[in-house]
Amino acid sequence: MLDNTSESYVTADGRTIGGVVMEMRNITLRFGGVEAIKDISFDIREGEIRAIIGPNGAGKSSMLNVISGFYNPQEGEVIYKGAKRPPMKPYQVARQGIARTFQNIALFEGMSVLDNVMTGRLNHMKTGFFAQGLWWGKAEAEEVANREKAEEIIDFLEIQAIRKTPVGRLPYGLKKRVELARALAAEPQILLLDEPMAGMNVEEKEDMSRFILDVNDEYGTTIVLIEHDMGVVMDLSDRVVVMDYGKKIGDGTPDEVRNNQEVIDAYLGVAHD
Amino acid sequence: MAEIQPPAGAPQSVPALLRRNAAQFGSYPAYREKEFGIWQSWTWSQTLAEIEALALGLLALGLERGDYVAVIGRNRPALYWSMVAAQMAGGVPVPLYQDAVSEEMSYVLDHCGARFVIAGDQEQVDKVIDAQEKVPGIDHILYLDPRGLRKYDHSKLHALADIQAEGRAAHDRLYGELTAREAELTYDSTCVMLYTSGTTGKPKGVVLSNRNIIEASKSSSEFDNLRRDDEVLAYLPMAWVGDFIFSIGQAYWTGFCVNCPESADTMMTDLREIGPTYFFAPPRVFENLLTSVMIRMEDAGKLKKKLFDRAMARAKETGPKILDGKPVSTSERLAYAWDNLMVIGPLKNTLGMSRVRVGYTAGEAIGPEIFDFYRALGINLKQLYGQTEASVFITQQPDSEVRPDTVGVPSPGVELKIGENGEVFYRSPGTFVEYYKNPESTADTKDPEGWVATGDAGFIEEDTGHLRILDRAKDVGKTAGGGLFAPKYVENKLKFYPDILEAVVFGNEREFCTAFINIDLTAVGNWAERNNISYGSYQELAGHPQVLASIQSHVEAVNRSVAEDPMLAHCQVARFLVLHKELDADDGEMTRTRKVRRRIIEEKYADLIEALYDGSTSKYTETEVTYEDGRKGKISATLEIRDAATVEVAGERMAAE
Structure with missing residues (x-):
């Protein structure tokens, strides 16, 4: 592990991890009197798979929501690409190249898989409402180009067979994959995955892990993920942040984290004062 | 038995057929594949250009005469081209089952001594790399889909498209050599080597010559009047002899178009979109389709169910009669036309079988009610009996003599006899050359006069001349x-x-x-x-x-x-x-x-x-x-x-x- 924030290094499996692309500095998030996140700092390097783990209620999803701009922390700052990020709305964050999936799937149930994926292209569409509605002028060429990108992602995630199926009719595991497809359609630099494997069986988890690795490998996307399945986290990620009761209790490679006494206590359960 | 020779000037190999097709109907589609949601197509002249580029690329990589080129992957045009390109460059294509595990694959790769492997995707490449530990002879691996392969060691691994580009670049230098090697191909040279799935023991490499493939394709195409404008969907394993005959043999002989589905899961949608006119499926596929139709009808509303049942009851009487050209009364004809408009036509469309002129099933016995169902719909579903060693065709059912309990009359050019223990023997121009590196098995199966033991027990019906198969001879x-x-x-x-x-x-x-x-x-x-x-x-x-x-x-x-x-x-x-x-x-x-x-x-x-x-x-x-x-x-x-x-x-x- 390097301390130098701008230098890159090569992992054991041959991937190049770049310098720090996003840094969380002393983030504190409160809901009324409840401190969901307490003074947490960590960084995310370009091209890495960064996991956030912790027991239920540790503040992982809140942390992800801070990154995605859904919550603005009361204290601390988010440094993105070297500059301090002002408080932003989620759509502004999305335009900066950060896409996400949700813990409890948030797709348009009545729309087809293809249409759902196309909505992910929103930020790449420039023509206006009327031009698109009338299929007029540049709107046509733009839609064709965006459809091509959407099809590429459908092919990549192997969901061709359900391209025209309404999302509401799909089983849970496939919905998760469609959500990933929609997030990928935005061509994000950073992809936030909130429990991508929750509720899946072993085979679905294996598939999803492979897709996450492939996305990272093929598109060079930086991935931040929250996950409960420790096996998956330890296999997939380059570095892990461990949270418990809103505090950071560990940060490092999977091996470092695995041997951290505080982390072991948090997971095995130790009496809290 | 005297070996059949082609008429003077007739194409003597699959690459020669390709050149004939590119010259005669170069602008007609030869291949289609659904990619990124759109059907991409290649004409016969484009196909020739692609295959030439690949063959030149293989020469540039150092392919020698008689080298074995293993091809593994799902049905994709580029993999079919690989097989033809291998032959064009003087090699022997060996398609392998894509769902084989690495151990099975190692055995076959080792047995044929493949120097080149052309794989569809990362999954197949991984298996070949695993196999390389035990099989040192593999010099080069080519892959089609680059996904996930970026960080692999590329010293012996190449993208197929790169090899084609190298082939195009080396056109002037190597084209003379390619033409020379292609000119050496005759009816006697090996067209393909296919491994039998091996019901017993290790798989055996069945060597099929151009004579076997072209003669079998020619007579079977004539038997069923296959035409240049026919369409087939290539979805069965490429390592299976049937797919080789349908998607390469008959396709190159008659010049029809081979359509490749987008993925294994989209087969049904692709089937509907293409609407093949010539369709082959094992009984299991027909069974599954029928089961899914029946399940959906059970869930349908009462009125729909009633309409369906009534139409099917009538069609079961009339449909087969119309297909067999038997007399049908005017009222029956009218009722059938009405049902066809209301129920049968839409159902056939849903199944993707609206345009099927010739449908075949083989491999296993098919249930009479399944058979009757499709024939009632007016789908000309027939049975054939064949094996790899015969280049598929041993017997097949002529259009007007279709019955669920027989496998038909001997195919054109095939002679049949029944052995003393009831085993069926045949000989034909399609009869294989030999089992590769296995003279004992060759001698056991094929006698000096060319008669081949099928291993199946059966008998020929005296009045109709149809063959009926009872069981595997050794299982009886x-x-x-x-x-x-x-x-x-x-x-x-x-x-x-x-x-x-x-x-x-x-x-x-x-x-x-x-x-x-x-x-x-x-x-x-x-x-x-x-x-x-x-x-x-x-x-x-x-x-x-x-x-x-x-x-x-x-x-x-x-x-x-x-x-x-x-x-x-x-x-x-x-x-x-x-x-x-x-x-x-x-x-x-x-x-x-x-x-x-x-x-x-x-x-x-x-x-x-x-x-x-x-x-x-x-x-x-x-x-x-x-x-x-x-x-x-x-x-x-x-x-x-x-x-x-x-x-x-x-x-x-x-x-x-």
Whole structure:
């Protein structure tokens, strides 16, 4: 592990991890009197798979929501690409190249898989409402180009067979994959995955892990993920942040984290004062 | 038998046929593939250019005359081109089953000594790299889909497109060499080597010459009047001889278009979009389609169900008559036309079979009611009987003589004879050259006069000349009472029930016959859903008392039907059990083409067979299973063994007792 924030290094499996692309500095998030996140700092390097783990209620999803701009922390700052990020709305964050999936799937149930994926292209569409509605002028060429990108992602995630199926009719595991497809359609630099494997069986988890690795490998996307399945986290990620009761209790490679006494206590359960 | 020679000037190889097609109808489509949601197509001239580029690229990589080029992957135009390109450059293409595990693959790669492997995607490349540890001879691996392969060591690994680009760049330097090698190809040179799936023992490499492939393609295309504007969907394993004949042999002979589906899962959608005119499917595909139609009709509204039932009842009378050209009354014709407009036409469209002129099924017996269903729809579904060693065709059914219980008359150019033990022998221009590196097996199978033993027992009907197949010759045995034991005959009758996926009957040298049964999860699962029966696993469903009761009624019905045939009446199933797992090729219980491996099942489940014969009513068993990724595990279950009522047949039973 390097301390130098701008230098890159090569992992054991041959991937190049770049310098720090996003840094969380002393983030504190409160809901009324409840401190969901307490003074947490960590960084995310370009091209890495960064996991956030912790027991239920540790503040992982809140942390992800801070990154995605859904919550603005009361204290601390988010440094993105070297500059301090002002408080932003989620759509502004999305335009900066950060896409996400949700813990409890948030797709348009009545729309087809293809249409759902196309909505992910929103930020790449420039023509206006009327031009698109009338299929007029540049709107046509733009839609064709965006459809091509959407099809590429459908092919990549192997969901061709359900391209025209309404999302509401799909089983849970496939919905998760469609959500990933929609997030990928935005061509994000950073992809936030909130429990991508929750509720899946072993085979679905294996598939999803492979897709996450492939996305990272093929598109060079930086991935931040929250996950409960420790096996998956330890296999997939380059570095892990461990949270418990809103505090950071560990940060490092999977091996470092695995041997951290505080982390072991948090997971095995130790009496809290 | 004198070897057939082509007329002077006629194309003598598959690459020569390709050049003929590119010259004669260069602007017509040769291949289509759905990619990124759109059907991409290649004309015959574009195909020629692609194949030439690849052949030149292979030369640039150092392909020598007689080198073996293994091709592994799902049906994609570029992989078909690879096979033709390999031959063009003087090599021998060897397509392999894409779902083979690495060990099986190593055996074949080692046996043929492949120097080049052309793989579809990362999954296949990984298996080849695994195999390389044991098989040192593989010099180069080419891949089609680059996904996930970016960080692999590329010293011996190449993208197919890069090799084609290198081939184009080296055009001037190597084109002379390519032309020279291509000119050496004759009717006698090897066109392809196909490995048999190996019901017993290790797979054998069947060497097929250009003569075999071209003659078989030519006469079968003429038999069914195949045309240049026909369309086929290529979705069956490329390593299977049928796919080679349909998608390369006949396609290059007649010049029709081969369509490749987007992925294995989209097969049904792609089928509908293409609407093939010439369609081949194993009985299982037709069965699954029928099952899914029936399940959906069960869920449909009352009115729709009623309309469907009435139309089907009428069509079952009229449809086959119209197909066979028999007299049909005007009112029947009108009713059929009406039904066709309202029910049958839309149904055929849903199935993707609106345009099917010639449909074939083979490989296993097909249930009469399945057969009748498709013929009632007006789909010209026929049966053929063939094997790899014959370049597919041994017998096939002519248009007007289609029956579910025969496999047809000898194909053009094929001679048949029945051996003393009832085994069927044939010889034809399609008869294979030899088994690669296995002269003993070649001599065992093919005698000096060219007669080939099929390994199947059967007889030729005297009045019609149709061949009827009973069973594998080696599986036909004797019961303890001395009667003929033909397990397949009974198994097929059992399998015709939609909720029975597979059956294995035992009884050779035994007092009575018994059976293992596999339930069909789709059909039984749907039935359970409709009857509010909850189940947690395949195993639980298979052991459900109501499922057992329904299977028992099927077994008893089959017993009654078997009893009608005096020759086989003693083959009735007296006791049976429903297996707790599906028989699976990964566990070695079936071949990759899903044929039951009797010997292996007998060994593996010896405890269960014993229980079938010792009178016990239940049996605890543990079975080892192999998961898709190669890991092994164990499942255990206590199986209930049931007695089924049999019909007493006068003389037989007495003798046995």
